[in-house]
Amino acid sequence: IRHMEKGNQSTIMEFLLLGLSSHPEHQQLLFVLFLHMYLITVLGNFLIILAIAGDSQLHVPMYFFLSNLAFVDICFTSTTVPKMLVNHIIGSKVIPFGGCLTQMYFVFVFADMDNFLLAVMAYDRFVAICHPLHYATKMTHHLCALLATGSWIIANLNALLHTLLMARLTFCTNNVIPHFFCDVSPLMKLSCSDPSLNEMVIFTEGGLVMITPFICILASYIHIASAVLRIPSMKGKWKAFSTCGSHLAVVSLFYGTIIAVYFSPSSTHSIKKDTAATVMYTVVTPMLNPFIYSLRNQDMKRALIKMVSRKRFPA
Numbered sequence: 176i177r178h179m180e181k182g183n184q185s186t187i188m189e190f191l192l193l194g195l196s197s198h199p200e201h202q203q204l205l206f207v208l209f210l211h212m213y214l215i216t217v218l219g220n221f222l223i224i225l226a227i228a229g230d231s232q233l234h235v236p237m238y239f240f241l242s243n244l245a246f247v248d249i250c251f252t253s254t255t256v257p258k259m260l261v262n263h264i265i266g267s268k269v270i271p272f273g274g275c276l277t278q279m280y281f282v283f284v285f286a287d288m289d290n291f292l293l294a295v296m297a298y299d300r301f302v303a304i305c306h307p308l309h310y311a312t313k314m315t316h317h318l319c320a321l322l323a324t325g326s327w328i329i330a331n332l333n334a335l336l337h338t339l340l341m342a343r344l345t346f347c348t349n350n351v352i353p354h355f356f357c358d359v360s361p362l363m364k365l366s367c368s369d370p371s372l373n374e375m376v377i378f379t380e381g382g383l384v385m386i387t388p389f390i391c392i393l394a395s396y397i398h399i400a401s402a403v404l405r406i407p408s409m410k411g412k413w414k415a416f417s418t419c420g421s422h423l424a425v426v427s428l429f430y431g432t433i434i435a436v437y438f439s440p441s442s443t444h445s446i447k448k449d450t451a452a453t454v455m456y457t458v459v460t461p462m463l464n465p466f467i468y469s470l471r472n473q474d475m476k477r478a479l480i481k482m483v484s485r486k487r488f489p490a
Contacts, residue, residue, distance in 0.1 A: 188272050190365075191270075192357070193352065229478070236319045240323070243288075247285050248465075251288075251461050254278060255282065256457075275352075283337055285330075286457075287333055299314060337373070396423060428455060428456070428459075435452045
């Protein structure tokens, strides 16, 4: 492993990503499993984007944000899984220090975007269900563009802050990352300098960025539940609660794993626990989103069938 001399101290310039398992028989199984999960994620989310773009009836705020979520999920999974698969094929686990920081930056960006888009979609459903007569005047194209642009700006600024703070740390002894990508928690554990500032920023600014949208989601769904309970038809109530239940399942999965990894005391962390949690929100959740958010939706089913029929029978 290459080192760079810095005064009397050598600084690590490369890391080793151990992956999910060191056992050869497990590695083969995990490679096949993650390859299939990645392909399903990319294909499922790409079909959602194509279906929404090709159906004029879906050019409304709800599906605008859903297409953004599908794009972000493709990028999110592509930030970590392909590198892991390539490492397995070529038999190398090395990642340069700069590449490690770049990967961490994009993980932060797309995790934040998932976070913001879940909140915006919850707000959109709140306006649609609780204020249906004012929906067209409130959820304008200008507001939708502003919410999407603002989310991208805040996500990139937040990722840049944490990446710059990580870049100031020194890594001089151990360079082995017991993970399948460069995550902030295992990197801080490897640092031979004081990471207390990084931890403080994660718990304060990082907590604010993650918890604020989560509170907005909870508030939106509380109002939605209150409005649904006033629906006289049991069929209408069940349909609305079924949809909200699916959304809340993804929200719980996404936020539960992130809070377990980043906002619990470092003394409670273990390698297996953190790895399992990050697999859930970086791989499993993006794979499930097309099914939960779209295939349970009659409009999306119609658009997908229409798109496939148009491809098979152009005339």
